[in-house]
Amino acid sequence: MWLDVLMRVYPQAWRERYEDEYRAMLEQCDLSLADWLDMLVSACETRLLDTRGYLMRDLLNRVTGVLVVLSGVLMMSAFFIPDESTAEFFFAVGPLLSLAMIPAMHRVLSIHRPQWSGAVTAIGVTSILLLIVTFALGAMAILPDTSLMLISFSAMVILGVWLVSVNGLAISTGTIPSVLGAIGVAIGVAWIIVMSVSLWTSLLDVQLYQYPALMTLQSMSILMLLGGYMLWAISTGILFISGNVSRKLQVSYG
Amino acid sequence: MSVPDLGRFSDPALLILTSLANGQKHGYHMMEDIEAISGIKLGPGTLYGALNRLEEHGFIEGVATEDRRKPYKLTALGLTTLESTLQKMQSFTQTGLQRLQGRA
Numbered sequence: 001m002w003l004d005v006l007m008r009v010y011p012q013a014w015r016e017r018y019e020d021e022y023r024a025m026l027e028q029c030d031l032s033l034a035d036w037l038d039m040l041v042s043a044c045e046t047r048l049l050d051t052r053g054y055l056m057r058d059l060l061n062r063v064t065g066v067l068v069v070l071s072g073v074l075m076m077s078a079f080f081i082p083d084e085s086t087a088e089f090f091f092a093v094g095p096l097l098s099l100a101m102i103p104a105m106h107r108v109l110s111i112h113r114p115q116w117s118g119a120v121t122a123i124g125v126t127s128i129l130l131l132i133v134t135f136a137l138g139a140m141a142i143l144p145d146t147s148l149m150l151i152s153f154s155a156m157v158i159l160g161v162w163l164v165s166v167n168g169l170a171i172s173t174g175t176i177p178s179v180l181g182a183i184g185v186a187i188g189v190a191w192i193i194v195m196s197v198s199l200w201t202s203l204l205d206v207q208l209y210q211y212p213a214l215m216t217l218q219s220m221s222i223l224m225l226l227g228g229y230m231l232w233a234i235s236t237g238i239l240f241i242s243g244n245v246s247r248k249l250q251v252s253y254g
Numbered sequence: 255m256s257v258p259d260l261g262r263f264s265d266p267a268l269l270i271l272t273s274l275a276n277g278q279k280h281g282y283h284m285m286e287d288i289e290a291i292s293g294i295k296l297g298p299g300t301l302y303g304a305l306n307r308l309e310e311h312g313f314i315e316g317v318a319t320e321d322r323r324k325p326y327k328l329t330a331l332g333l334t335t336l337e338s339t340l341q342k343m344q345s346f347t348q349t350g351l352q353r354l355q356g357r358a
Contacts, residue, residue, distance in 0.1 A: 014306070022302055024322035025281035029298060038297025046303065114312075 002036070009043035011050040057107060058246035064104035065240030071097035072233030075226070098233055099128060105166050105175075108245055112173040120169055124162040130155035146203070153199040160195060163188030175245065180235050187228045190221040197221075266296055266304040271313060271328065271336040278317050278327035281305070308332070 003026065007019055029035065074094035078087040102124040109117035134152040137143045143151075167184030170176045176184075197218045201208050208215045239245055273279060273287045281301060289295050296304075305326065308314045313332035317325045328336065 018302060018306065020322055021281065021324040022298070024324075025285075026298055028282040028323075029285075031298070035297050035299075039299035042297070042299025042303045046306070 006036075006039055006043055009040070009047055011047055014046055014050065054246070058243060060107070061104060061240045061246045062243070064100045065237045065242075067097045067100045067237070068233050068240065069237030071095060072230045072237065075233070076230045094233075095229075099124075101166075101236070102128070102162070104240065104245075105170065108175050109166070109169050109173060112175070113169060116169055120162065120165045123158060123165060127155045127158035127162060130158065149199070149202060153195055153202075156195040157192055157199075160188045160192035163191060176236060176239060180232065180239070183228050183232045184236075187225055187232055190224040190228065193217060193221040194225060266300050267308055267313075268336075268339060269294060269296065270301070270304055270308060271332055272340070274314060274326060274328045274332070275336060278325040280321075280323040280325045282323065284326075 003023070007015060007023075010019070071094045074090040074097070078090035078094070081087045081090065102121060106117055106121040109120065130151055134148055134155060137151070138148050164185050165188075167176075167181045167188065170184070171178050171181035197208070197214060200206065208218060269288045269292055270284060272291065273284045279287060281298070285296055285298070285301055305314070309316070309326075312329055313335060314326045315329050317327055319325060
């Protein structure tokens, strides 16, 4: 009976993973009072760490969700705001807010695929670092504009690679619904196309209208990017706010 | 690489890794082995607290079995980590002993 009470102190996920073998071991032990105390302390500790860790992860996930939804809403609002400078500001700030997804997705994906998740996060962080470097170098004016443009576009392309890989990994682990993940992959591809074409036309001073097929591809990618991004950001954000993602993180034993 | 800071489970973790160094063992067998090699009697709660953390960090893994008593074994990471930790301890112990001999 006391053992049943003790087991109830452990978190549900721990019990699902270890209870049977733990009981099997205890059946062989001649338990002393010190052993019972040791078990009680350990059970309380496991419960406490589990609850505290879960609440913190859940809070972080919900905050991320709010930021990402806000990101999508800002992007969408930019189309309806007559004031050009405010619209431009919304367009710039919107995607920046969604960068909160990089650590959030890492928290979720590292539970399922630690190595892959590490690599994917490294891609995302690299792009952010490159953007910061570009900003700093731009402020110090020590590099020619062409070099700055090259670095910033590279950062953007790497960000696209992150979008593709993080959504691909999220689909394969069932972290987000496949449709949402597929939209994320499509946004990533569209982002890479838009950035690559922009870089090419800027560096070589090419007029895009001279290449109709490329211009069509670019236009379609921009449309996909805008529409898809708003849909992805708002839906993924709601998924995080709802606690759906946190619940998947709750079972982390074994 | 050394055994990461597992709070109050750091010492039990090293004892468990050492116990598993000569092959897989289940919980009760580990407790007996640890007491035999170190004279330390690990409580069941402490043992499973440390096992849980070692498994989370990828140092050990459960072995599939029909038995309710689940055996654990070292992973490649656990093996190299244990080796490196024990080598550091050996060097530390030797230095300490040499200093003590120098006092005599």
